[in-house]
Amino acid sequence: MAISLSFRTRLFAAYLLVLLLGLFLAFWAIRSGEQVRTAALAVAERDALALRAMTGLQRDLREQEALLYAAYVDGVLSESRFAEMERRCSQGLEVLRHQGSVKTREVEQAYAELRQAVRALAAALAESPPDHRAARAALARASSQVARIDLALRAIVADTERRLDQAVRQVEARALRMQLMVGLLAAAIFIVSLFVGHYIDGYLREQRERQLLAEFPERNPQPVIRLSPSGAVLYANPATTRLLARIGAAQDDARSLLPPDLLERLDILRGGQDQVEFQAYEVVPGVYLECHLYWLADLQVFHVYVVDVTERRLAEESRIRQAYHDPVTDLPNRRMFQETVQSILYAPDRPSVRAALVLLGLDRFKFVVDSLGHVVGDDLLRAVGARLGETLAAQREHVQGAKLYHFGADRFCVLLPAYPKEELPVLLAEKLLEAMRKPFYVAGREFNLAASVGISVFPLDGEEGATLVRNAEAALERAHKHGGDRLECYTRDMNERAEEWLQLENELRHAEELGELRVFYHPQLDVASGRVIGMEALLRWQHPRRGLLTPAEFLHLAEESELITRLGIWMLRKACDQIRRWCDQGLDCLVVAVNVSARQFALTTLPDQVAQVLHDTGLVAAHLEIEITETTAMQDVARTTAVLHRLKGLGVGLAVDDFGTGFSSLTYLKRFPLDKLKIDQSFIQHLPEDEDDAAIVRSVINLGHSLGLKVLAEGVESEAQLTWLRGAGCDSYQGHLAAPPLDAAAFERFVQTRGLKRAPAAG
Numbered sequence: 001m002a003i004s005l006s007f008r009t010r011l012f013a014a015y016l017l018v019l020l021l022g023l024f025l026a027f028w029a030i031r032s033g034e035q036v037r038t039a040a041l042a043v044a045e046r047d048a049l050a051l052r053a054m055t056g057l058q059r060d061l062r063e064q065e066a067l068l069y070a071a072y073v074d075g076v077l078s079e080s081r082f083a084e085m086e087r088r089c090s091q092g093l094e095v096l097r098h099q100g101s102v103k104t105r106e107v108e109q110a111y112a113e114l115r116q117a118v119r120a121l122a123a124a125l126a127e128s129p130p131d132h133r134a135a136r137a138a139l140a141r142a143s144s145q146v147a148r149i150d151l152a153l154r155a156i157v158a159d160t161e162r163r164l165d166q167a168v169r170q171v172e173a174r175a176l177r178m179q180l181m182v183g184l185l186a187a188a189i190f191i192v193s194l195f196v197g198h199y200i201d202g203y204l205r206e207q208r209e210r211q212l213l214a215e216f217p218e219r220n221p222q223p224v225i226r227l228s229p230s231g232a233v234l235y236a237n238p239a240t241t242r243l244l245a246r247i248g249a250a251q252d253d254a255r256s257l258l259p260p261d262l263l264e265r266l267d268i269l270r271g272g273q274d275q276v277e278f279q280a281y282e283v284v285p286g287v288y289l290e291c292h293l294y295w296l297a298d299l300q301v302f303h304v305y306v307v308d309v310t311e312r313r314l315a316e317e318s319r320i321r322q323a324y325h326d327p328v329t330d331l332p333n334r335r336m337f338q339e340t341v342q343s344i345l346y347a348p349d350r351p352s353v354r355a356a357l358v359l360l361g362l363d364r365f366k367f368v369v370d371s372l373g374h375v376v377g378d379d380l381l382r383a384v385g386a387r388l389g390e391t392l393a394a395q396r397e398h399v400q401g402a403k404l405y406h407f408g409a410d411r412f413c414v415l416l417p418a419y420p421k422e423e424l425p426v427l428l429a430e431k432l433l434e435a436m437r438k439p440f441y442v443a444g445r446e447f448n449l450a451a452s453v454g455i456s457v458f459p460l461d462g463e464e465g466a467t468l469v470r471n472a473e474a475a476l477e478r479a480h481k482h483g484g485d486r487l488e489c490y491t492r493d494m495n496e497r498a499e500e501w502l503q504l505e506n507e508l509r510h511a512e513e514l515g516e517l518r519v520f521y522h523p524q525l526d527v528a529s530g531r532v533i534g535m536e537a538l539l540r541w542q543h544p545r546r547g548l549l550t551p552a553e554f555l556h557l558a559e560e561s562e563l564i565t566r567l568g569i570w571m572l573r574k575a576c577d578q579i580r581r582w583c584d585q586g587l588d589c590l591v592v593a594v595n596v597s598a599r600q601f602a603l604t605t606l607p608d609q610v611a612q613v614l615h616d617t618g619l620v621a622a623h624l625e626i627e628i629t630e631t632t633a634m635q636d637v638a639r640t641t642a643v644l645h646r647l648k649g650l651g652v653g654l655a656v657d658d659f660g661t662g663f664s665s666l667t668y669l670k671r672f673p674l675d676k677l678k679i680d681q682s683f684i685q686h687l688p689e690d691e692d693d694a695a696i697v698r699s700v701i702n703l704g705h706s707l708g709l710k711v712l713a714e715g716v717e718s719e720a721q722l723t724w725l726r727g728a729g730c731d732s733y734q735g736h737l738a739a740p741p742l743d744a745a746a747f748e749r750f751v752q753t754r755g756l757k758r759a760p761a762a763g
Contacts, residue, residue, distance in 0.1 A: 057092025117142035329385035341465035356425035363484035452479035621651030681715020
């Protein structure tokens with residue numbers, strides 16, 4: 001430190017000396033120039049004195065001439081006055097001689113002749129009587145010489161003035177040039193001194209910065225790490241140790257603070273990039289860091305500066321959450337909805353998107369706020385948001401991707417980004433309305449609110465998010481005007497269909513107790529012998545107005561609610577009871593296949609329910625076959641395996657329905673304790689002409705047999721299809737070629753008469 005200060009002092013002294021020398025030189029040059037200028041002016045003043053003397057000489061000569069004329073008139077020449085005049089003229093002539101002018105001799109000669117004329121005048125006047133004629137002649141000569149002298153003096157004065165003026169200008173110009181040059185030189189010295197001082201100061205600053213930089217890592221409150229070219233830690237400052245202790249890492253494990261792809265970034269830096277910045281990354285849960293990497297090529301080391309940005313990250317997340325969530329309910333707000341709906345509607349596959357907006361408004365919320373205040377109103381909104389969220393979660397299986405938003409005040413919105421069935425938005429809205437009809441208990445009070453719902457769908461009711469919201473608002477207002485506690489669709493046609501769907505669902509709820517449900521049986525036949533070996537139980541609804549309805553016309557309504565499980569158990573019980581009665585009557589005890597829906601299969605109590613039905617009906621388990629679709633089986637493979645094993649433990653048969661339409665894995669298929677694969681009818685209907693379908697069906701048959709499973713073909717409609725299946729080795733089939741689905745009496749007659757029994761075809 002002492003050496004550094006001494007060096008600084010010496011540099012400052014040198015700089016000060018240069019500056020003082022420059023100032024002294026400037027002062028000396030300016031002073032010298034002033035002296036030259038003063039001397040020149042002195043010379044000029046002497047010439048000016050000579051001019052004054054010549055001017056006086058001219059005046060004295062004119063006075064002397066006047067004195068001569070006065071003497072002529074008076075007849076007497078005053079000796080004393082004339083002597084005085086002559087003395088003064090002699091002095092003027094003496095000054096004139098020092099000028100060295102060519103006219104000086106001419107003046108002296110003329111003055112000498114003037115003196116002779118004066119003596120001649122004095123002599124003529126001294127005679128008695130005075131000789132006036134001689135006096136006049138002398139006076140004329142004197143006047144002539146005075147005029148001659150005056151003319152010569154005028155020429156000398158003009159020449160002197162001209163020379164004097166020229167000399168003065170030259171001297172002044174020379175002096176000014178000297179002063180200017182000296183001033184410029186002094187300024188140059190001064191400027192050079194300033195530059196020297198600037199660079200000296202810059203050098204000193206750089207030295208100080210280097211010194212501070214050397215101390216920087218140790219005193220830096222943020223981690224600073226030095227790495228070798230290979231990425232090994234060479235140095236870590238105390239702040240690094242503190243941060244390692246905070247995250248629970250080893251004190252010598254500084255690498256744990258760095259990003260996982262550190263080595264790749266080091267290669268990038270060595271390739272010529274100046275620096276690499278890592279945005280916020282999480283080193284341990286809840287701790288976020290940023291770091292900057294620098295490659296110091298001259299030192300062959302990396303410098304890493306790590307910054308703990310946890311608080312900033314949490315603050316940013318908090319700000320983002322506040323911007324995109326309602327402050328009362330903490331649900332996503334209108335702003336998030338707008339961004340989400342735009343991303344959905346403007347997705348690359350937009351033409352295939354079918355989205356819906358379910359807008360819900362509370363019917364009597366304003367009355368609650370006006371009566372009890374905003375605090376109770378906010379508590380009530382939170383309760384409404386929670387209940388709507390629970391209702392939506394309960395329907396998650398059918399409305400995957402649906403999201404609840406709070407638009408503020410009493411407006412809530414559910415966005416369905418995609419849905420498979422047209423009636424799903426209406427059924428979901430009905431579920432939300434049903435949930436809202438239940439009382440709310442807030443602040444020790446019971447509230448019965450109810451709500452109204454407006455629905456708009458994309459693209460039918462608009463192709464922009466703002467248009468969909470506006471049309472949903474219009475539908476909601478229409479629901480309010482009709483008394484509330486109801487739903488309205490923006491499109492009239494959809495309104496009519498919504499009423500139809502809701503009425504049909506309501507009637508389906510009472511179909512069982514009204515005895516309108518029926519079980520039909522679709523015969524399953526052996527391909528080789530044509531013998532009836534079983535049947536598939538199918539549900540039908542004998543609607544009082546619409547007639548006999550197939551599952552395609554009403555079962556989707558049941559799948560959106562708990563009705564599907566009730567109907568599934570009812571049909572299972574009905575089919576098992578029918579088979580047992582046929583067995584009791586002495587008919588062949590055939591196997592009945594009952595399809596289990598995805599919702600019913602998801603019940604943990606399904607094996608117990610099947611066991612209870614078998615116990616209650618007295619049917620032997622071997623005469624029951626449970627079918628699940630391929631898609632249902634693959635939703636949760638581990639759970640499917642466990643449930644199928646439990647069912648297998650009861651002794652029932654297991655089959656995969658609609659095989660080929662899902663995405664089964666052979667690995668999982670081997671784990672399932674199956675007995676049969678049922679090939680979906682979409683692969684059968686184009687046989688034998690379609691070579692692709694033929695190849696798929698043949699592969700499924702071979703796959704099933706390799707796994708030890710029976711294979712049944714669905715939807716067989718022609719002899720050609722049956723013949724092809726027989727040649728491919730298929731085990732059994734069902735379809736209209738044998739018989740359509742039959743009620744119990746018709747199926748009994750079919751079996752008894754064997755009217756549709758088929759013998760093996762020849763060849």
